Amino acid sequence: MRLLLVFAVVVAAAAAQINQRRPGQTNNRVHNNQRPHNQQPQNQQQPPQKADSQKGTLLSLPEPQLCASRPKQWNFNGHNYFFSWDNEGEGFYELAGETQGRKVNWLEARNECRRRCMDAVSMETEAENNMIFQFIQDRNLSYIWTSGRLCDFTGCSERKDLHPINIYGWFWSNTNTKMAPTNSTPPGWAAQPWSPAGHTGGPQPDNAEYDINQTSESCLGVLNNIYKDGIKWHDIACYHKKPFVCEDSDALLDYVKGTNPTIIL
Numbered sequence: 001m002r003l004l005l006v007f008a009v010v011v012a013a014a015a016a017q018i019n020q021r022r023p024g025q026t027n028n029r030v031h032n033n034q035r036p037h038n039q040q041p042q043n044q045q046q047p048p049q050k051a052d053s054q055k056g057t058l059l060s061l062p063e064p065q066l067c068a069s070r071p072k073q074w075n076f077n078g079h080n081y082f083f084s085w086d087n088e089g090e091g092f093y094e095l096a097g098e099t100q101g102r103k104v105n106w107l108e109a110r111n112e113c114r115r116r117c118m119d120a121v122s123m124e125t126e127a128e129n130n131m132i133f134q135f136i137q138d139r140n141l142s143y144i145w146t147s148g149r150l151c152d153f154t155g156c157s158e159r160k161d162l163h164p165i166n167i168y169g170w171f172w173s174n175t176n177t178k179m180a181p182t183n184s185t186p187p188g189w190a191a192q193p194w195s196p197a198g199h200t201g202g203p204q205p206d207n208a209e210y211d212i213n214q215t216s217e218s219c220l221g222v223l224n225n226i227y228k229d230g231i232k233w234h235d236i237a238c239y240h241k242k243p244f245v246c247e248d249s250d251a252l253l254d255y256v257k258g259t260n261p262t263i264i265l
Helices: 064-068 106-114 126-139 208-213 250-259
Strands: 074-076 079-083 118-120 143-150 170-172 219-224 231-236 245-248
Touching (some): 064 250, 106 118, 106 143, 118 143, 126 143, 126 219, 126 231, 143 231
Antiparallel strands (some): 074 079, 079 245, 143 170, 143 219, 219 231
16 A cells, blocks of 8 residues: 655755654655655645654755766666666765775665655565565675665654554655555565564564664665575664665656756656
8 A cells, every 4th residue: 555755845955954844734844754644745846855863864855967967777667776886976985986885874875866866766566676686686785775764753653554663664765655564475475575584583674773772773774695584674773874776766857857847857
């Protein structure tokens, strides 16, 4: 079932403070805590803003020229994708001439994608999930970030349909889509993408880091056999640093097209 996030109105980057948004209200600033919601946006010319609770960081707005020149490393079902370490320049490498790409936290990964009218990848279908798993295997990557996020911030507790949060509270922040319950294989999929093992030895998500340092594992990464479990989904604390895969964002592309009529994307 698709479950849409509230769309927020975008303002200039000069906004100095970040306000919380309540359901049904229009907010002219974008906060990094926003919960799943059923309402459609009032204004389709406003790009959706969704983020993680990392020190009140704003989500990046799309930059038209970066959108027009965004990397199109491969295409799958009409969407362009690219892997961060396969691209040079600002946002991808620490210094010019570096051979190893940057590792960034979950929100930084999303922002580098969003500046280019993309977002961190969301694997809503088994076919897309298999494609990403195969890419990780072929490149022998240890891990990547996705756009997966747990609704564990302010306002989520009011949503009874998201309880218990660890089972029903996960969603793809890229496409505003609620995930299937974590304790069962997604409908129509041949296998459960969540790992059967993690730090605690039990199935994912397990929020294991909370018991170590009281940091919630609220973001979704794909790990490659870290726990002798193959390539699987894991809940991970959002501050950890990893490379990322970007995917076209229809909402951001539509926004930039609507506000820049002559642009070629």
